[in-house]
Amino acid sequence: xxxxxxxxxxxxxxxxxxxxMVYAMEELYANPSSLHRKGVEVEKSIKNTRxxxxxxxxxxxxxxxxxxxGTESNNIAxxxxxxxxxxxxxxxxxxxxxxxxxxxxxxxxxxKGYGVTYLEVxxxxxxxxxxxxxxxxxxxxxxxxxxVNNEVGSIQPIDEIGKIIKGKNxxxxxxxxxxxxxxKIKFNVANTLVDTLAISGHKLxxxxxxxGLYVRKGLKIRPMVTxxxxxxxxxxxxxxxxxxxxxxxxxKHQMAQQEEIISKMITLKKYLVERIQEEVKEVVIHNGMxxxxxxxxxxxxxxxxxxxxxxxxxxxxxxxxxxxxxxSSKKKGFSHVLTAMKLKNTLIDSSLRLSISDxxxxxEIDYGVNQIKKQVELxxxxxx
Amino acid sequence: xxxxIVIRYGEIMLKGANKRFFEDKLVKQIRHALGDxxxxxxxxxHSRIYVDVxxxxxxxxxxxxxxxFGVTLISTSKxxxxxxxxxREEALxxxxxxxxxxxxxxxxxxxxxxxKNFPLGSLDLSRELGGHLLKNVDEVQxxxxxxxxxxxxEIREKAFVFSNKIMGLGGLPVGCNGKGLLLLSGGIDSxxxxxxxxxxxxxxxxxxxxxxxxxxxxxxxxxxxxxxxVSGYVGQFxxxxxxxxxxxxxxxxxxxxxxxxxxxxxxMMMIAERVASKIGANGLITGESLGQVASQTIExxxxxxxxxxxxxxxxxxxxxxxxIIEIARKIDTYETSILPxxxxxxxxxxxxxxxxxxxDKILRSEAKLDVEALIEAAISNMEIERITLDEE
Numbered sequence: 001x002x003x004x005x006x007x008x009x010x011x012x013x014x015x016x017x018x019x020x021m022v023y024a025m026e027e028l029y030a031n032p033s034s035l036h037r038k039g040v041e042v043e044k045s046i047k048n049t050r051x052x053x054x055x056x057x058x059x060x061x062x063x064x065x066x067x068x069x070g071t072e073s074n075n076i077a078x079x080x081x082x083x084x085x086x087x088x089x090x091x092x093x094x095x096x097x098x099x100x101x102x103x104x105x106x107x108x109x110x111x112k113g114y115g116v117t118y119l120e121v122x123x124x125x126x127x128x129x130x131x132x133x134x135x136x137x138x139x140x141x142x143x144x145x146x147x148v149n150n151e152v153g154s155i156q157p158i159d160e161i162g163k164i165i166k167g168k169n170x171x172x173x174x175x176x177x178x179x180x181x182x183x184k185i186k187f188n189v190a191n192t193l194v195d196t197l198a199i200s201g202h203k204l205x206x207x208x209x210x211x212g213l214y215v216r217k218g219l220k221i222r223p224m225v226t227x228x229x230x231x232x233x234x235x236x237x238x239x240x241x242x243x244x245x246x247x248x249x250x251x252k253h254q255m256a257q258q259e260e261i262i263s264k265m266i267t268l269k270k271y272l273v274e275r276i277q278e279e280v281k282e283v284v285i286h287n288g289m290x291x292x293x294x295x296x297x298x299x300x301x302x303x304x305x306x307x308x309x310x311x312x313x314x315x316x317x318x319x320x321x322x323x324x325x326x327x328s329s330k331k332k333g334f335s336h337v338l339t340a341m342k343l344k345n346t347l348i349d350s351s352l353r354l355s356i357s358d359x360x361x362x363x364e365i366d367y368g369v370n371q372i373k374k375q376v377e378l379x380x381x382x383x384x
Numbered sequence: 385x386x387x388x389i390v391i392r393y394g395e396i397m398l399k400g401a402n403k404r405f406f407e408d409k410l411v412k413q414i415r416h417a418l419g420d421x422x423x424x425x426x427x428x429x430h431s432r433i434y435v436d437v438x439x440x441x442x443x444x445x446x447x448x449x450x451x452x453f454g455v456t457l458i459s460t461s462k463x464x465x466x467x468x469x470x471x472r473e474e475a476l477x478x479x480x481x482x483x484x485x486x487x488x489x490x491x492x493x494x495x496x497x498x499x500k501n502f503p504l505g506s507l508d509l510s511r512e513l514g515g516h517l518l519k520n521v522d523e524v525q526x527x528x529x530x531x532x533x534x535x536x537x538e539i540r541e542k543a544f545v546f547s548n549k550i551m552g553l554g555g556l557p558v559g560c561n562g563k564g565l566l567l568l569s570g571g572i573d574s575x576x577x578x579x580x581x582x583x584x585x586x587x588x589x590x591x592x593x594x595x596x597x598x599x600x601x602x603x604x605x606x607x608x609x610x611x612x613x614v615s616g617y618v619g620q621f622x623x624x625x626x627x628x629x630x631x632x633x634x635x636x637x638x639x640x641x642x643x644x645x646x647x648x649x650x651x652m653m654m655i656a657e658r659v660a661s662k663i664g665a666n667g668l669i670t671g672e673s674l675g676q677v678a679s680q681t682i683e684x685x686x687x688x689x690x691x692x693x694x695x696x697x698x699x700x701x702x703x704x705x706x707x708i709i710e711i712a713r714k715i716d717t718y719e720t721s722i723l724p725x726x727x728x729x730x731x732x733x734x735x736x737x738x739x740x741x742x743x744d745k746i747l748r749s750e751a752k753l754d755v756e757a758l759i760e761a762a763i764s765n766m767e768i769e770r771i772t773l774d775e776e
Contacts, residue, residue: 312597382633 002318003364007203008150008180008297008355009322013246014205020249021207024242032239033228046239049248056255057197058188059214065231066244069211070179071101073198074144076213076235077175078105080221081142081196082114088171089139095119095127095156096340098146102177103336106144119145123341124288125154129164136168143172147187148180151324151337151353153287153297155185162193173219179203179211183254184262184296189214196221201243205357206250210243261358265295268356268365273298275369280376284347286338296357299324299338301350302372305379310352313375319368324351385464385474389445390544391433394456394554407433409585410454410557416619417448430498430540446550451617453583455552459536461544466502471509472516474545475535479517482533482547483524490527491517491535498540513537556585558618563587564697565665567656568623570606570725573671573700575614575717576708580699581669582618589622589663591656595629595732603725611771613717620772624659627765628652631758632732639749641734645679646741647750648732650691654755655762657692668692673700673708678737687741 004012013021024045030038032046047061054064067073082092094106096118110116117135119127127145136143143165145156158176165174173195181187182199189197196219201210215221215234227236254261269289276283286299302310307323314321324335338348354368393410407428414433415426421444425436435445442460449458462474475493482488495510504512514526517535538544566578568590582588592607604625611623628648635647656668672680679688689696700708712718 308600309598312600316597382636 001364001367002320003360003368004320005354005356005360005364005368006320006322007357007360008353010202010208011205011357012359013202013207014250014253016253017206017246017249021242021246024245028241028245032241033230042239042241046241046244049244052248053212053251056183056251057199057214058190060217062232063214063217065213065215065234066239066247067211067213067231067235068209068240069202070099070177070198070200072235073179073200073211073213074099074101074175074177075105076221076224077196077198077215078102078109078142078144079224080234081173081175081219082109083222084220085141085173089137089141091115091117091137091140093117093119093132093135093140093143095121095145097121097125097149097151097154097337098144099150099177099179102144102146121154121340123343124286125149125152125337125341126292127156127161129157129160132161133164133168136165136172138169140169140172142175144175144177146177146180148178148185148294148297149337150180150297151335152299152341153180153294155181155292155294157292158187158194159192166193180294180297183251183258184265184294186258186262189216195219201247201250204250204254205359207243207246210240210247212247262295264358265356268358268360268362269295269298271362272354272356272365272369273300275365276300276372279369279373286341286343286347286351296355298354298356300352300354301343301347302352302376303346303350304383305350305376306383307350307352309379310350310372310375313379314371317371317375319371322353322355324348324353385462387437387442388461388463389435389437389442389449390459390461390546391435391449391455391552392457393433393454393552406454406557406560409560410452413452413454413557413559413619414449417452418445421445421448450550450552452557453553453555453585453617454557456554458550458552459546459548461536461538461546463542463544466499466539466543468504471537471539471543471545472513474543475513475537476517476520478545478547479521479524479533479535482535483521486533488524488532490525490531491533492526492528492531493517493535493537496536496538498538502539509537509539553583553617555583558582558585559587561585561587562667563589563663563665564667564669565656565660565663566590566669567652567671568592568607568611569671570603570610570721570723571671572705572712572718572721573673573676573708575610575671575721576711576715577669577671577697577699578614579617579711579715579717581697582614586667586669587621588614588618588669589624589659589665591624591626591659593626593628593652593655595632596627598629598632598732600725606720606723606725608769608771609720610717613715613720615771617715620770622663623769623771625767625769626655626659626762628762631762634753634758636732638752642736642738643741643746643749644732644734645737646684646687646746649679649684649688650746650750651755651759651762653688653691653696655759657694658759658763659766660694667695667697669697669699671700672698673703673705676705678739681739683740683742684738687743687746690743 028042030042032043051061054061092114106116121127148155162174165172175196176194178197179200183204195216197214199212202208223234225236230236282303284301287293311323324338334348418424424440464470493510493513495506497506533547536546564586566588568574594604631651
């Protein structure tokens with residue numbers, strides 16, 4: 001039995017996604033910029049997809065741009081905002097638990113002379129809005145906070161964060177990395193004070209190599225890639241038509257059945273956590289079941305069991321998961337998120353991330369928990 | 385006229401009566417190294433090996449040939465019937481090319497007359513050609529001490545004119561010195577050790593130990609990548625992968641934790657010895673270097689070495705790490721070796737390994753294990769992978 005519990009890393013494309021991509025490659029192969037009818041036909045399909053995704057996000061069509069994925073979206077937003085606004089200030093804020101595509105971009109800007117505040121998180125992975133309020137300065141030009149953390153699933157209160165930012169300094173821009181939350185947590189950008197927001201295709205059963213960026217209308221962003229003026233000048237390059245159509249198919253599915261998908265994930269998550277707690281001794285679950293945790297991510301430490309060893313043992317049973325640390329004798333393999341949460345080394349060393357999708361089943365969870373129990377007991381005996 | 389790559393081989397020349405055997409091996413190795421490019425003609429003539437360039441990419445041929453052990457010098461030469469006017473003409477073209485492509489401003493002619501029937505002696509011919517070149521090429525001068533380019537002329541059964549001499553790696557052709565089994569890990573040392581011994585003409589096979597699932601697939605892939613780089617020098621060979629985990633579990637359960645490493649290494653040696661005898665290898669090769677880690681003190685090496693009776697070659701034994709790294713960089717294994725995946729399981733690493741194990745104590749611990757059965761089981765579960773050149 002193959003049980004894929006690594007859906008926060010990437011997901012399997014849905015059948016209709018694959019079909020849409022094949023169709024795009026076989027039929028819609030013309031260049032959407034070409035003047036002839038065949039090009040116009042492709043342009044139209046991109047336009048329709050843009051409309052579909054904009055609707056899912058709650059923004060206008062012209063506010064959504066296709067990119068190569070989450071990493072690029074985060075880079076365009078952060079670097080683009082900073083470059084366009086550097087004369088207003090040199091201070092930027094983010095959190096310590098961001099995805100590397102945000103964190104390393106901030107590190108790079110810091111090396112280029114920007115002042116960066118990295119907000120702490122508590123032991124559950126939440127930033128403190130008070131700390132954010134105090135960190136805000138007159139010359140703060142950008143705050144970037146992720147919506148859902150990819151390792152522990154904590155949901156940052158982006159509505160409240162937006163209000164605090166704009167209350168302190170209306171000129172400060174607010175970027176949200178929504179790569180783990182889009183389609184899995186309901187939100188509408190029109191109802192928030194978010195200025196830019198990044199999404200990715202392959203986290204919700206779409207293709208890899210495609211993503212998008214919401215940019216509030218009227219906002220100035222300096223493009224990083226210049227060329228033929230594609231994507232309204234924000235990101236040049238002939239459109240990834242199969243990717244765009246694949247993403248469209250994925251979003252269409254996700255939005256049409258969002259209620260069912262979310263409630264199924266919550267049910268499975270709850271079941272998985274309960275079964276683990278019932279079956280396995282000495283476990284610490286790092287995320288809660290409350291509404292401020294994402295429905296698809298479970299982070300759990302099996303005390304005394306090195307997580308990468310457990311990961312490879314489970315892969316032998318056909319179960320695929322992620323670990324909070326690499327099998328390394330050195331500390332550098334530790335997760336920066338769990339470290340920022342100030343978890344004890346023994347917990348970080350043994351932390352496993354199980355991430356589910358609505359495509360998982362109860363039977364898979366049963367099998368998964370049984371094998372986890374078996375392997376954990378076996379490994380504990382060996383590791384004494 | 386045709387273009388040939390001229391290959392010279394140093395040490396083989398000293399081999400007296402066995403010379404032919406070594407030469408034939410070298411021709412075979414060169415043919416093998418060029419095999420996937422097509423079938424360029426490789427042949428031996430008057431103590432040199434020639435490769436006909438016609439129809440092939442000269443640089444690609446040289447890139448391959450320079451990795452073959454036993455080759456000392458490589459040149460790309462024009463070859464034509466002996467005739468003084470032709471020689472003048474071709475030497476002139478050669479110098480003009482060097483001026484045009486390399487910006488050479490000074491030159492020196494060096495002549496070798498093997499065919500004594502040619503009327504001019506070496507020195508006379510050099511002088512004659514030098515004058516001819518000076519007269520016909522503007523703005524170049526002769527510099528006998530430090531010329532920008534050499535113009536080599538050789539008079540043999542044919543005339544040869546060339547200007548480049550590329551150093552080969554030296555050593556002896558693989559396969560003329562028997563077969564050895566390399567204990568290959570994902571580290572920096574063992575690929576270098578294998579390369580060094582192969583350079584002395586030894587055919588290589590490798591055995592690799594892992595602790596899957598305690599170590600990852602990527603660690604194994606990394607070892608295979610290293611093997612592939614080494615095969616660029618030694619030709620195709622086999623890698624035997626052995627899972628040591630069942631043995632490590634037994635040791636972990638029954639023996640003192642500080643002896644884990646030494647006991648594991650004894651098992652590796654014993655398994656390697658069995659594999660060697662199966663495949664007709666008469667020596668083991670390891671990347672051990674004195675003092676690098678706890679298992680590489682003289683005491684530890686004594687404890688692991690005495691597990692086997694087959695000779696164990698340790699070419700790095702007295703080398704400093706920086707010198708080993710230098711070779712690893714030269715042969716292109718370094719970047720792969722430093723990738724982070726560990727192939728040796730850290731779970732069982734003792735906090736304080738013994739650095740001066742006493743053999744009698746180690747043997748007493750080992751006696752608690754069913755050594756024979758563990759080795760048998762490990763070998764029967766062994767996987768074999770053939771590493772070939774063309775997977776680049």
